[in-house]
Amino acid sequence: MMIAxxxxxxxxxxxxxxxxxxxNQRLAKARLPGRLLAWTGIAALASGLALVLRWAGPVASVFIVVTLAMVAWTVLPLIVAWWRGAPEGKS
Structure with a gap:
């Protein structure tokens, strides 16, 4: 279970x-090295899939990884928008 x-x-x-x-990300104000972050993110997704594959079957593992990624990509921009608050002059 811990591996999952x-x-x-x-x-x-x-x-x-x-x-x-x-x-288009709003988390960091500075310009980030997009290509490096993208390749590192892809490697992390593949590593996470490999770890989940040790716990669940192949179809379930892919479903779990895709669902977690979609939830992260849905919730993260909302959290960032809430954290940053409304722009000055708007409320």
């Missing part, structure tokens, strides 16, 4: 790195 949790954490980290690789 570790795999899930690695997948969420990989999805976050892929989010940070996007030029």
């Amino acid at each position: 949790v570790l795999g899930g954490v690695v997948v969420v980290v990989g999805a976050t790195l892929l989010y940070l690789a996007s030029p």
Whole structure:
């Protein structure tokens, strides 16, 4: 069970790195090295899939990884928008 949790954490980290690789991300104000973050995120997703594969079957593992990535890509921009708050002059 611990390997599944570790795999899930690695997948969420990989999805976050892929989010940070996007030029439209709002988490970091500075320009980030997109290509490096993208390749690192892809490697983390693959590593997370390999870890989850040790716990579940192949079809279930792919479903788990894709679902975790989609949840991260859905929730992360909302958290960033809430954290940053409304722009000055708007409320």
